[in-house]
Amino acid sequence: MPESNKEYLVGVDLGGTKILAGVFDQKLNCLGSAKLSTKAGRGPDAVIERVARCVKDAIDECDLQMKQVIGVGVGAPGASDPVAGRVIFAPNLDWRDVPLKKELEKQLGVPVFIENDCNIQALGVHAKEFKGKPQHLVGIFIGTGIGAGLILDGKLYSGFNRTAGEIGHMVLEVGGPKCNCGNRGCFEALASRTAIFKRIQSAVKDGQKTILTEILEGHLKDMRSGDLRKAIRRGDKLVEKIVEEAAEYTGIAVANVINLLNPEVVVLGGGVMDALEDEMLAIIVETAHDNAMPGTDKGIEIVASKLGDEAGITGGAVLAKQNLG
């Protein structure tokens, strides 16, 4: 059983559908975790109560007590103001200007720090998988949407309005497919899970065949990234082609990042990458090197994160640790 020292950190990944909380020691080992659904429809107060409950559940899971925790770091979707401790705008949660830090501190009685979810995932990956070594690391997270976290000159870079990393809305194809943001040809509209699903649905409408209709018993809209992997492994050429195209677009986005920011490491994560690494990574790496300016990509690593769901909660622990000095 862990000692009774007051030395534990809690990281929280607050997503549109689920809340994940993990308890970490100072060396960033995850001692245990807990999960709750978000229930965003019940409004901010209910969600914040659920976050607090999830944190307490994770601590209890580790046979620890709240008083042994020195701080909590939370990754929230959308734009956050970490200094004011407020979530400014999170469409996934339908939140506008929610004082998350203050409310959680009231309920938990320990210091709470907040950051954008992709920033926090990049922090987690940088600290845990790279021992915080690369001075410049870009983490690109591909799921329902696409976002990035930037570690530049050894620390999190968030820019003027603290919204840096919105790589999902980098235009890769002027006049390309419509994106949720209202524009066309964004990276997210070409390579996110949503984009892949849309292309499969449209191909099926046009009469093309896919094993997915069988796997999902006709309910295509229930498709998950894992179903795509299953279909490809069972020889589904349509799904294979569409996933390969998404990997090519991702490679071009990685090349754009290398050309502009010349990071030492580009690390890819998120649900789509977790499920389809074997199918996508080699294509992404090859396309990125093909599209990077000769010489700029020398020695640059392009890899997939192995942290999966743990990236966000690990990053939350790192955020708390950094803020508590």
Add this chain to the structure above:
Amino acid sequence: MPESNKEYLVGVDLGGTKILAGVFDQKLNCLGSAKLSTKAGRGPDAVIERVARCVKDAIDECDLQMKQVIGVGVGAPGASDPVAGRVIFAPNLDWRDVPLKKELEKQLGVPVFIENDCNIQALGVHAKEFKGKPQHLVGIFIGTGIGAGLILDGKLYSGFNRTAGEIGHMVLEVGGPKCNCGNRGCFEALASRTAIFKRIQSAVKDGQKTILTEILEGHLKDMRSGDLRKAIRRGDKLVEKIVEEAAEYTGIAVANVINLLNPEVVVLGGGVMDALEDEMLAIIVETAHDNAMPGTDKGIEIVASKLGDEAGITGGAVLAKQNLG
């Protein structure tokens, strides 16, 4: 006449066709300058001798002497290693691994510092036009090619291989027009002077009419950015349309930068912008705001630099000043 103190800085802009040197006081006022053609074809030794001569000419122009100069900063095209003082690869000069710093120090007898030309222009614009205030500034320079310099967290950001800022090779249109780098659809292949010229030439070949054939007496390949402005002001619809399209692509590139880096200021410079600011800037600003994620562009300035040719030499002086502490 300036005092005889040892306090002056010299900035040099070493380009593929010309060398410009400027003498600056500590407040970055330009006291005088000199210009020489580069004569890259004569090889690195001859070019370095010409740089040294241009520096001495500029100093003499200001009635100063070399011993009153504390340092020289040089912006060179292509990839440079400022620490080793070497130009690693500069296609415009046909240079590979040239020890520019050491050779110039030998000839000038004062400390010399080198940097990439776009980085140095961004430094100059940041220091002179913005008093070094914005923490995050991206300078995009549009001429024959397109490059950028990034000031992040108050200082020049150059990345792992020191090649950050290669925005000209950011893909904006997968499968778009061929770029000199070998890829397709790069920003530079869509909006540089070279790209604009190619599109006009191709339209003329297709039988479209432009006043440029008259202005240039049939020698279309002698087109300069100023000729484009003249043609537009004389009502040339073809040139107007092609320049507007280049401005739209530039606006999309600016939006990509805002989404990814969220800088406080995006400043546009280079020969094309200097000549066509009135025709392009409003379109760039509008397109950038249209394509930036809502909220990310709040309060961000998108402006044209007024420094023109002085950006590079000013940045050279800033570089020397910063390095001499």
